[in-house]
Amino acid sequence: MVRRLYKLWPLALLLLLAGCSTTTKDGGIRLIDPKNGIWDRFFVGPLSEFLKFIADITGGAYGISILIVTIIVRFLVLPLTLKQQKSSKAMQALQPELAKIKEKYKDEPQKQQEETMKLFTSNNVNPMAGCFPIFIQMPVLIALYHAIFRTPEIRAHEFLWLQLGTPDPWVLPIIAALTTFLQQKLMPKQQMQQMGAMQTIMLIFPVMIFFMSRSFPAALPLYWIYSNIFTIIQNFFIYRDKGTTPIVVTATETTSPAKKKSGSNNSKNGKSAKKPSK
Template sequence: MKSRVRYTLLLVLLVAVLAGCSDVAHPQPINPNGGFWDAWLVYPLSWLIKKSSEFLGGSYGLGILVATVLIRLATLPLMLKQINSSKKMQEIQPEMQKIREKHANDPQKAQQETIMLFQKHGVNPLAGCFPLLVQMPILIAFYHAIVRTEEIRTHTFLWMSLGEKDPYYILPVLAAATTYLQQKMMGQQMQNNPQMQMFMVMMPLMILAISITLPSALSLYWVYGNVFMIVQTYFLYKDVRRQGKSGPIPQAGGGKKGGSGK
């Protein structure tokens, strides 16, 4: 959990630095034949948004929606790995709690036994960080695709100009609210973890503070992505919630195998 918190905070920090360092007033044109960054990340995203917008009647706001859904679908395998890791973590929660209680006055010993428990059950606590690591370059490339594509930057969608800040702060508030809901849904198996509880409050507040400074198009991408993740999490975690309501989950490596417990 600590690693995931660090990676998430790093993601937010990178976006904040990006917002402060990029020259939005005089952005450089995207060079499709340039280096790896422009040719393989920024230009394809810009092209995808523009083509999707053309198909949807010239609305770049809807084009961003299509691009967001396609990106989320492309990263779905990583999300599935994160779900599997969360399920395994949930299975060994009782044993982890026993370790914490047994070595309440010896954190180092508790950490050693927890690592041994992870190894015994084949749990990788860093698996939940993989989707975040992939999001970092995508989010930064998305930012470049927006501010360096004149059609997107100057387009008006609903009440806002996509290349400028939301004048009414509606999108930043929505980005923060959907971030909180997404984190709450994905952290249901960690409700008793004080660090997780603090993280679920800090993260939306940081998203709110940063979204206020970003172009509306990126905040829109954030909201679209969060809503997609909320729906996706609801279905992917359905069996986890069902197991939680029906009783304790059989311990991995125990006498009972599979989800039926027979």
């Protein structure tokens, strides 16, 4: 169940980003107000002020400010991403053994669960380890989305041919969709196979991004493009090392120290017992 929820996180993130919490009841954009609660005060507000600060340094270029802040935020959550990928790799390596356990104890659910936990323990794998980094990253990334969407100075700014507060009908949506598709295309084959039926949903993402980008202010697809390019480069370095697969220790291979010690003592006693007979 946990693994299924883990695979659905991109869809959950997309739905949250498309939520109505950024707008007022009359359809207007809700301004950032620290008095509104913890969300605006500690997450959205500071990121909005940081965007303004970087824009001031870069001569008021909010398009560059979004790029720099996106890179900084993504680097800050990079350790969590690496931890998530490491956990994912470990889980992939255990799949053959998990399949064997499932087949061997298909009529004994309790025994199947016990053997599965033994396998995780013997390989120092925590099945929940891949979920926590994602749930920690999500509030930060969603807060950055809100900060970009709800900062008035960004909506009033022009960058290249773009008016960041109004939708761009074609160019940005196409680039956003293409970079989303490329980001998913460059995922490891093993990870895509592990996702199973989710592959179809993942392929729909570029189409969803395209239509959302056509209706959202240009600042948002610009942010998505920056983020996608960062992810593409990040995944290139994470997955380019296709070296050794983690060594899997099966539950049956592990022997308790007491048994090993006992076996060792018995063998010594056996040897010493033979000596007097000579």
